[in-house]
Amino acid sequence: MFEKIEFINLSFEYEGRKILDNFNLQIKRGEKIAIVGSSGEGKTTLIRLMLRFISPHSGKILVNEKPISEFENWYKMLGVLSQKAHIFNRSLRENLLIANPRASDKEMYEALEKAGLKKFMQTRNLDTILGNEGGFTSGGERTRIALARLLLRKPEIVILDEPLEGVDKLVEKEVIENIRDFVKDKTLILISHRFSILSLTEEFAVLENGKIIEKGKYHEHSEDSLLKQFFKAEQELTEKFRKDDVV
Numbered sequence: 036m037f038e039k040i041e042f043i044n045l046s047f048e049y050e051g052r053k054i055l056d057n058f059n060l061q062i063k064r065g066e067k068i069a070i071v072g073s074s075g076e077g078k079t080t081l082i083r084l085m086l087r088f089i090s091p092h093s094g095k096i097l098v099n100e101k102p103i104s105e106f107e108n109w110y111k112m113l114g115v116l117s118q119k120a121h122i123f124n125r126s127l128r129e130n131l132l133i134a135n136p137r138a139s140d141k142e143m144y145e146a147l148e149k150a151g152l153k154k155f156m157q158t159r160n161l162d163t164i165l166g167n168e169g170g171f172t173s174g175g176e177r178t179r180i181a182l183a184r185l186l187l188r189k190p191e192i193v194i195l196d197e198p199l200e201g202v203d204k205l206v207e208k209e210v211i212e213n214i215r216d217f218v219k220d221k222t223l224i225l226i227s228h229r230f231s232i233l234s235l236t237e238e239f240a241v242l243e244n245g246k247i248i249e250k251g252k253y254h255e256h257s258e259d260s261l262l263k264q265f266f267k268a269e270q271e272l273t274e275k276f277r278k279d280d281v282v
């Protein structure tokens with residue numbers, strides 16, 4: 036059973052450019068944390084390290100106090116929605132069964148609906164072929180198919196990297212509530228710029244210059260905290276975009 040993950044003095048660089056620099060963070064079972072930070076600060080890199088797609092240059096990642104590489108069943112515990120969801124040139128059904136080979140058609144339809152694909156399914160069915168890299172679908176649809184795939188799994192830890200990418204405003208609220216329900220009894224690590232989805236977490240950590248510069252519960256932060264400033268800037272930007280949309 037997952038108890039905690041610890042990043043200890045973790046450093047990582049791309050071509051001599053430091054992305055994570057003596058990074059430290061601990062996430063315990065059941066915690067729900069959003070990692071926020073400007074574009075390019077290394078949030079996705081952190082997830083890729085967690086998934087062991089890349090290795091740190093120094094420092095370590097421990098799961099239940101053991102090096103992550105020695106932790107059996109690590110992948111089985113994870114449910115991940117990444118920015119580059121992999122969609123196979125197979126049927127929608129086959130793409131979903133990867134997550135849970137025992138899922139029934141009914142469960143698959145439910146997951147697709149929860150992921151905001153109700154309208155999409157009005158003109159498709161589970162036998163629809165998705166194309167090479169999901170090429171017969173839009174970017175937003177691919178993210179939602181990947182979200183439906185995640186909803187069919189039963190992971191202990193859920194990692195979401197911009198899960199609302201391509202989810203339009205009409206279904207956004209509903210999708211957020213479905214994700215909220217899904218992560219209720221799980222550990223959640225969330226990365227997003229979208230203000231609305233950050234309501235899924237109680238805790239926030241701000242990543243800047245390779246380190247966590249501020250961490251805590253959102254409501255405990257003072258008006259001039261970096262966290263609040265970050266959100267304010269994001270919110271102002273979102274509102275500006277919304278206004279521009281209307282115009």
Ligand SMILES: Nc1ncnc2c1ncn2[C@@H]1O[C@H](COP(=O)(O)OP(=O)(O)OP(=O)(O)O)[C@@H](O)[C@H]1O
Pocket residue numbers: 049050054072073074075076077078079080081
């Ligand atoms: N494979 C790579 N080779 C070289 N540099 C890379 C590579 N992948 C990412 N980077 C760089 O590393 C930095 C961190 O990237 P990362 O994707 O982790 O940022 P992020 O915080 O997730 O950004 P965003 O919010 O825009 O998704 C960026 O400057 C990026 O250009």
